[in-house]
Amino acid sequence: MSETKVSRSVPKPSKPWQPSAAERAQSLSVGVLAALASVGLVALTPMKGVLPTVIFFGIFAVLIGFVKGTFTRGSTTGKNNAIGILLGLGTCVALIPIASILQTTVSRGYKGIHTGLFTEDMSMNTAIDPITEGGLLHALLGSLIMVSIALVIAMPLGILTAIYLTEIKGRFSRPVRFLVQAMSGVPSIVAGLFIMSAIIYPITKSFNGLMGALALSILMIPTIARTAEEVLLLIPNDLREAGVALGGTQWRTVAMVVVPAARSGLITAMILGIARVIGETAPILLVSGGGDAVNVNPVEGPMGSLPFYIWKSFFFGTEEATTRGWAGLLVLLVFVLILFTMARTLSRRKVRR
Structure with a gap:
C-alpha cells in the first residue's frame, strides 16, 4: 500500500493595495x-x-x-x-x-520663553516689566490643582453614570442620557454662574481654587460620561455572560470583568475630560479669584490658572504683557496637544488588543 504525501502550504496573507510608480x-x-x-x-x-x-x-x-x-x-x-x-x-x-x-x-x-518662566510668579512684577522678569509658575500650579480636584470629583461620577446607562439600563436611563447630552452643550460661563449663586454667595462667600474646581467638574462630567459610555458599549457581551456563568453577580461582573476590560478606554475618557476643561476661562474668571502669587491651598485665597494668566496678560495690552500672554498660550497649547496625543495612543492600543 503506497503512502500518499499531502503537502500543506500555508497561504500568504494578501498585502494591501499600493499604487504603482506609473499611477x-x-x-x-x-x-x-x-x-x-x-x-x-x-x-x-x-x-x-x-x-x-x-x-x-x-x-x-x-x-x-x-x-x-x-x-x-x-x-x-x-x-x-x-x-x-x-x-x-x-x-x-x-x-x-x-x-x-x-x-x-x-x-x-x-x-516670551525664558529661564524663569516656569520657576517664578507675577507677585513682584507688573505688566510693564521686562519679559525676562516674572513667570507663570503660579498659573501652572493653580491649573494643575484645580483640574486635579475636578478630576477627582468628575471621574467617579462620569464612570458611574456610564455604567448605569450601559449596564443597569434602569427606568431613568433615557432622562439621564438626555441630561448628560444637554450638559455637554451648556456654555462654560453657566457653570461658573451656578457655583457663584449656589455656593459662593449663600455659603462660602469667598473666591478660591476649590470653587474653580467645582465649576470645572460640572463641565468635565458629561465628557467623561459620554466617552466612558461609548467605551463600555464596545465590550463584548460574551465577557458579561462569562462572568455571570461563573456565578458572579451583576455588580461583581461589572467591577471584575467589564471595567478592567475597558481600562484603557476609561483612561482615555479621563484625558479627554482634562483636555476639555484645561483651557476654560469664563468659569475661572468668575469663581477662582485669579491671584498672581503661588497658592497651593485651594480653600484659602485666590488661585491663578493658565487661562486667567493669558486673559490678564492680553487685557493689559502692553508689548511685554502681550508677549507673556502668547507664551502662556503656547504652554497651554502644548499641554493640550500632549493630552490628545496620549488619548489617541491609548485608544489605538485598545483597538490592537
Missing part, C-alpha cells in the same frame, strides 16, 4: 496640470492673488481627474477620482486654520 506619476501629473492651468488663468484675468489661484486649482484638479479617469478606465473611475480629489482638497482646507493657529502661537509665543 503615482499620473496622479502627480494631474496636480501639475491643474497648477499650471490655475496660474495661467489668474495671469490672464484681472483676478490676482493666492485665493483665486487656489480656487481655480481645485476646480481644474477635479475636472482633469474626472476626464483622465473617464477616458482611461470609464466614468466610474472618473467619478471616483473627482470625489477623491474633492475629499483631499476639503481635508487641506480644514487643516489650514489649524496650521495657522499653530504657526501664529509658536511664532509669537517663543519670544
